[in-house]
Amino acid sequence: MISLIRPGVSPLHRMPAGPKLLVLIAAIAGISIIGSDPFEALAALAAISGAYSFAFGLAGLRLFAQQLWQLKWLLLVIIIPQLIFGALWQSVLANVIRLAAAMLAATLFTFTTKSADLIASIEHTLGPFKRFGLKPEIFSLTIAMTINAIPMILKFSAQAKEAQTARGVKPRVTLMAVPLLVASLKYADEFAEALTARGVEI
Amino acid sequence: MLIEFESVSVSFDAKTALDDINLKLDQKRIGVIGLNGSGKSTFARLLNGLITPTSGRVSVGGVNPATDPKAARSQTGFIFSNPDVQIIMPTVLEDVSFTLRQSGLTKDEIASKALASLERFGIGHLANQAAHSLSSGQKQLLAISAIMVSEPKLIVADEPTALLDLANARLVSRVLLEQIDQQVVLITHDLRLANECDILLRFADARLLEVGEPSPVISSYLAENG
Ligand SMILES: Nc1ncnc2c1ncn2[C@@H]1O[C@H](COP(=O)(O)OP(=O)(O)O)[C@@H](O)[C@H]1O
Ligand SMILES: [Mg+2]
Numbered sequence: 001m002i003s004l005i006r007p008g009v010s011p012l013h014r015m016p017a018g019p020k021l022l023v024l025i026a027a028i029a030g031i032s033i034i035g036s037d038p039f040e041a042l043a044a045l046a047a048i049s050g051a052y053s054f055a056f057g058l059a060g061l062r063l064f065a066q067q068l069w070q071l072k073w074l075l076l077v078i079i080i081p082q083l084i085f086g087a088l089w090q091s092v093l094a095n096v097i098r099l100a101a102a103m104l105a106a107t108l109f110t111f112t113t114k115s116a117d118l119i120a121s122i123e124h125t126l127g128p129f130k131r132f133g134l135k136p137e138i139f140s141l142t143i144a145m146t147i148n149a150i151p152m153i154l155k156f157s158a159q160a161k162e163a164q165t166a167r168g169v170k171p172r173v174t175l176m177a178v179p180l181l182v183a184s185l186k187y188a189d190e191f192a193e194a195l196t197a198r199g200v201e202i
Numbered sequence: 203m204l205i206e207f208e209s210v211s212v213s214f215d216a217k218t219a220l221d222d223i224n225l226k227l228d229q230k231r232i233g234v235i236g237l238n239g240s241g242k243s244t245f246a247r248l249l250n251g252l253i254t255p256t257s258g259r260v261s262v263g264g265v266n267p268a269t270d271p272k273a274a275r276s277q278t279g280f281i282f283s284n285p286d287v288q289i290i291m292p293t294v295l296e297d298v299s300f301t302l303r304q305s306g307l308t309k310d311e312i313a314s315k316a317l318a319s320l321e322r323f324g325i326g327h328l329a330n331q332a333a334h335s336l337s338s339g340q341k342q343l344l345a346i347s348a349i350m351v352s353e354p355k356l357i358v359a360d361e362p363t364a365l366l367d368l369a370n371a372r373l374v375s376r377v378l379l380e381q382i383d384q385q386v387v388l389i390t391h392d393l394r395l396a397n398e399c400d401i402l403l404r405f406a407d408a409r410l411l412e413v414g415e416p417s418p419v420i421s422s423y424l425a426e427n428g
Contacts, residue, residue, distance in 0.1 A: 005293070007330070116296045120309075144291050151334035152286060190287040197250060197280040198290065198301065198348075199272070 005114050006063075012055040012112045018121035024109045028102045038090055041097035048104050055112050067107050071100055115144060141200065145191075156183040203263030203277075203355055203385060204228045205249065210258035212244050219244040221408040223258070231379060233399030233416060234389040235423060240405040242389045246360045249387065250278040263355060279349030281359040281378075285341030285366075286334070288348075294320065294336070295329040298348045305352070319351040320344075323377060339370025346377060358387045393420050 007013075012020070027048075034040045052060035075096050082092045122143065160179040169175065207225040211218065220241045234242050247253040248260050251267030251274045260267055267274035282288055291297040298316035305312065320326045323343045328336060336344060342362055349357065359378055363371035375395050378386055390396055402416040404423055412419045 005330075114296070115292045116299060141290070148289060148292060148334060151332075155286075187287060190282065190284055193252060194280075194282055194288045195290065197252060197275060197278075197282075198288075199275045199304075200290075201272075 006056065006111045008056055008112065010055045010112070012051070012108075015112075016121065017113050017117040018125060020109065020113060021118070021121065024105060027105050031098050031102045031105070034094070034098060036088070036091035036094045038093040038097060041094040041101065045097050045101040045104075048101050048108065051105070051108055055108065063111070064104065067104055068100060071103060075100060119144060141195075152187055153180070153184065156180050156187070159183070204261070205232075205263075205356075205387075206259075206261040207248075208259045208261075210248065210255045210260055212241075212248070212253060213256045218408045220248075220405075223410050225403075225410065225413070227401065228385075229400035230385050231399040231401075232385070232387045233396040233402040234387065234405065235391070235393070235396050235402060235419070236405035236411075237427065241408045242405050243360050245403075245405065246280075246358050246387065246389055249356070249358050250274045250280055252280075276352070277354055278356045278358055279352075279354040281342070281345050281349065281357065281362045283361040283364040285338045285345065288345040289333040289341065292332060292334075293329075294325070294331050294333050294344055297333050297344060298351050301348050301352050316347075316351055319347040322350070323347045323381070337370070339366050339373060342366065342370070342374045343377065346374070346382075350382065354384065356385045356387065357382060360389045361391065362388075363390070363392065393424075396420060 015023075031041075031044050034044055049061060049064045052064040054060070056063055078099065079092060079096055082095065083089070119141075157176060157180055160176045160183070163179065164170075164172075164175060205225065205227040207223045210220060210223040212220040223245070234245065236242050244253055248255060249262055249267060251271035254268040262274060263277060265273045265277065289297055291300045295313065295316050298319055299312045302312045302315060307315070317326060317329055320329055323346055325336075325340055325343050325347065328340060328344075333341070333344060345362075357378065362378065363374050366374060371392070375388075375390075375392065378388060379395070379398055388395070388399065396402055397416045397420060399416055402412075402414065402419040403410060404412040404419050406426075412422065
């Protein structure tokens with residue numbers, strides 16, 4: 001799930017990245033302390049959908065629905081073990097809705113914030129720690145790289161799958177682990193070199 | 203800039219990657235050819251201090267990349283073969299802007315310079331796209347835009363078209379050889395391209411076998427390996 005800035009002129013878009021990040025953290029903290037009442041969780045989810053339409057108008061609701069639909073497998077993976085281990089269905093439902101609300105809130109943040117702004121604000125916030133030898137650039141780069149790593153890993157796994165299919169093996173997760181790891185390490189190695197060449201001191 | 207190598211050797215453990223290289227170059231288009239493993243990439247990486255000599259001395263425009271890698275890297279832009287590994291920031295414009303992060307310019311100035319660089323290399327319309335969604339050819343143009351935005355004095359390209367299809371390979375090499383005013387060191391297996399350089403270096407088994415006008419160098423390369 002890679003999401004990127006969707007241009008807009010709403011106050012959410014114009015809000016500086018740092019305070020917006022604090023609001024996001026507060027919202028997620030709020031969502032996570034709601035009890036196991038599915039209705040409270042639903043109310044939180046509704047509030048997030050409200051934030052989407054606040055940022056993008058009516059199109060925001062469609063975006064909200066789209067993003068929620070994308071979470072389906074993840075949510076399913078989370079529901080099943082809880083049911084198996086005998087949790088109350090009400091609390092399972094509440095958990096899932098809460099999780100969806102929190103993830104959609106985070107996604108909305110990335111939709112309305114340029115990653116460069118986020119990065120600049122992190123560097124700014126961590127600035128005072130420079131004198132203790134902390135390099136804020138490392139933190140912000142980590143975020144950018146994490147965003148970039150997602151499409152790369154998807155690409156590697158597609159390649160590993162293809163290679164296995166081509167050799168007549170039915171692709172299996174266990175068989176993918178090694179080629180995926182090798183490809184990732186090779187990528188990390190070359191990426192580090194490219195970073196150095198562009199003047200980043202690691 | 204004057205590129206100077208004085209008795210430069212590089213070894214990795216027991217393996218010699220470059221053996222006693224001596225050079226003085228100031229041509230604008232410097233081509234490098236040779237079989238795989240002959241030492242081309244090692245030569246390229248000495249120019250910006252990604253690799254340092256085991257013995258001997260390198261000087262690029264008076265800068266020693268081994269002792270002053272920061273200066274060497276800011277005067278040199280490096281293009282790698284793999285288009286994917288060069289992307290640092292998530293979107294195209296951000297990636298080019300990243301180069302100017304310590305330039306002291308304002309955010310708006312950086313963004314407009316970055317956009318101008320993208321437009322110069324024909325991918326201005328992709329500015330707000332996710333960098334990883336670009337085609338390989340477009341990614342190489344992005345890498346070029348990101349490097350050129352800070353106006354380095356030297357461009358080193360290590361097989362920049364190796365992973366591109368024919369049309370994109372042509373496009374990217376045309377950009378490197380014709381659209382850039384700076385000095386370019388181009389490592390390539392494309393002998394047509396090598397032939398367009400002002401001077402050609404041929405490496406074989408860690409040695410600099412030949413330096414000179416492209417066509418005789420290419421002829422002997424073909425004769426020995428054809
Ligand atoms: N980091 C390294 N560690 C060990 N050996 C290396 C390393 N880099 C290059 N070599 C070896 O040095 C030789 C020259 O490599 P390289 O300069 O990459 O050649 P080319 O680019 O011409 O293919 C090769 O034999 C290669 O295996
Ligand atoms: Mg090489």
